[in-house]
Amino acid sequence: MIEFSDVKKTYPDGTEALKDFSLRINEGELVTLIGPSGCGKTTTMKMVNRLIEPTEGTIYINGTNINDYNIHELRWNIGYVLQQIALFPHMNIGENIAVVPEMKKWKRREIRKRSEELLDMVGLDPSTYLHRRPSELSGGEQQRVGVIRALAADPDIILMDEPFSALDPISREQLQHDIKKLHQEIRKTIVFVTHDIDEALALGDKVCLMKEGHINQVDTPQQLVLNPETTFVKEFIGERKSPWQTAIDVIAGETESFVITKSAYDAGNYSKQGTFIVKDKDDMFVSALDNGKLVDNVIVLKNDMPLYKAVDELQQNNQQIYPVLKEEKLVGTLTYKDVISYLRRETAAKDGVIQ
16 A cells, blocks of 8 residues: 655755665554654655655555655545644634545535534534534544544545644543544554554554664564564563553463364254354354353454453453454453463563473
8 A cells, every 4th residue: 555665865954864764554554653753753654645755765655656646636635634733723623624525526515424424433423513613622622623634535545643642641542542443444544653652552553663764663563562573672662561462362272172163063062061162164253152052242352452451351241251353253262260370470470480
């Protein structure tokens, strides 16, 4: 979708912002750019819509050099969300959202429908907010409008430049949750710049950790935390291993003793005592059995769920065994015993005890 190939950027004062920078961002991914001040993350993002031009190298969108696109069409197809929300104060919220769709000659009815859908999507009642002015909204509400304004013309790519850094912690956490949920629904390609490592880890499908114009590591949040490739990455991440440990990483080796196949279930070839997870021949999750009966409303855990969130689920429910899924495929099971065993091993390791 977006590809940087050997990109360099040297400013007139001699500052090298990017050095031989190569990165591929796949369609539908949310990639967070993170690193110390001056590492080149904002420069990287602004190159996507040609607000900054590279000194050397090439940037491609869908396999086409971005210089081959008409610059206005390129930018119309890229939404942009800033820290400074920059809503037009003399326009109401509906008019703010409509700016780019009107430039693209959308019909008024289409714009109205799109605006209402987007406001609903971020929890703002259209009947209440469409006709309000930006000054009548809280900072968090204004930032939500800034996000959906970037989405209004249905662009393929969204650029977000530290959009939540000026907000209070509660509003910021809520907006992070909203963006994560929104991304799961719309699957746009999002490049998100932040200076907050927790935000980068919470939001990114992939995290690109930069230093002095170079990429130190590009990886999933879990791999970045659990398997840092350099001393810099380890130090930058800090002590985040425990809360970011994923459910899949603490699964016991007894997984298969809790799992039966659908063919075995159909043939009645299973124990009628105990709890089991049923999967099909392709390892897709089917259901659960409790003492020979199918269970309704089985609670499942995603494989990338942090351990502390998985524990919250275990505490709030009475389910004995939790299927762990990756895109509907069963990759393991989790029980309280697994969590306790994992914590015991971790504690022993820290104390220097061999288990």
